[in-house]
Amino acid sequence: MANAVKVKDSLFGQKQTKLLMDLLVYVVLSIVGIIFIMPFAWMVANSFKDLRGIYKFPPEFIPEVWHFENYTEAWTATHFDIGFLNSALVAAAVVLGQVVTASLAGYSFARLRYPGRDKIFLLYISLMMVPFTVLLIPLYIQMRAFGWVSTLQAVIVPFLFTPWGTFMMRQFMVTIPRELEDAARIDGCGFFRTYWLIILPLTKPALATLAIFTFVNTWNSYQWPLIVLAKPKVKTLPLLLASFQNQSAMRTPWHLIMAASTFVVVPVLIAFVVGQKYYVRGIVTTGIKGGG
């Protein structure tokens, strides 16, 4: 009897402790959350101020007067229309290319038998870890030889295939039950029809993961475009944003820079919120790091 009371007591105590802990965790998570969101919040707030508002002391978070014209001004001052077009074109081409080449090769590695297959696959895996820093110089010299410097081909064509995407596709396709394919083959489907009608529809989650990763990475890509894209009319958004803030001015136009940053960031945020499920799964299953 005494024991039962004791157990009940301690259970009650545990419940209390859990509630208290939950509350504490919420407080900590919220504080950290505010720290994480603060730079974005200030970016948006500052994008609606004028320069005087930004330099104001003490600072105010909500702008006194809302300067919506910052956005149009930043947009024209940086030729962001061209940048958006270039970035969108490059991202679309690279995403499409990688999805096609990676799924085709993934199917080949996962399902078809032919001599040399596993050796080639091993080569893919071993070269996956070569740092991109090593490729910069030889790839640049190659682009010069092709006459591709300052053309969009230079940021599209070398990235139409992906070793890690191929690896991911292969690993995913290996897990698809063979029976489904066998049935299609018996019904007289060729290899391509089997791939198209059976394998691809089943691979959709992995394809979505690859697509959203590639989109974010391509949209955010900076170092390689910085090297190969010198002419203004081929520049992508990150290049324009970076060069905008380096333009010499008496006073850095922070309000315009913040407006420009806001509309460069927004498309990736949308892509992330829409495809978060696939993105998170991609990180957890393949451990490939996206973004910066």
Place this chain on the structure above:
Amino acid sequence: MAANLAGASPRQKRGGIEDFKRAFTGLRRGETIAGYLFLAPNFIGFIIFLLFPICFAFVIMLTDWSLAKPPAFVGLENFETMVNDRLFWKSLGNSFYYTFVAVPTGIFIAFWLALALNRKMRGIIFFRTIYFLPQITLTVAAATIWRWIYQPEIGMINHMLDWFGIDGPKWIHDTKWAMPSVIIMSNWQGIGFAMLILLAGLQGIPEEYYEAASIDGASGWQRMRYVTLPMLTPALFFVVVTSLISAFQSFDQFFVLTQGGPAHATTPLTLYIFQNAFTFFKMGYGAALASVVFVIILIITIVQWRLARRWVIGFESDDD
């Protein structure tokens, strides 16, 4: 990996001319041809844009090549130059400073965040999303925002320090504070990745283990020490290796936030390579410097795999 490969094709025999011939005749002919055709678009890209450049890099590092003139073969001269190059050692030191401070601090914070997010509470996904947003923000934009945050007079941080009567440092304009500034920004941006992997690791620990530990009378701290930490070691290992590798290759945040300054205080090896190759057009020297990045990343990976046997639970190395 090797086991996985073998498992996928149990009937595959060792290659050889006989097998090769057989693959192109008889029943298997169609499959062989299809296999090569499916692989072709990818493999062509692989050869032209990955395999060839890597081999080419080994040639370039042995030359003196400004692109204006044809390359001159100089043997190992670039590596001799490197040994006596003060800026090379400085940038190498910066790369190590950045990598070995940013990665441990980032993982430490990510670990506690993941633990907090692993509780069964409402709104966890919301917080997870918030912590992950900086990760997908392009580094150029993130660094742009942080450049303003770090402004000594008008920036956010010094304003806030001012409320507490603290006179903030000059952050990215101060040789001592510039690197910590980059590290803080990088961790703000990158923590979401480590947090997500660790969270997945935590969620993979079976509930029964904790129950068993509780029945044995383990305290909260003991459960953490003897259940959570050991079970999390595979995820931790993974996060440590990938974070070290990617930190060593960081470029964007340095280029936008500090441009390597002041006084080379934040010039990592990657930025030094970029300057040599694309500002001074020393392709040979740049390629030689890049080979150092390659070797260091290789060493980090190998050392981690060797050490892993000592601290990662259930770790089996492929190489023996």
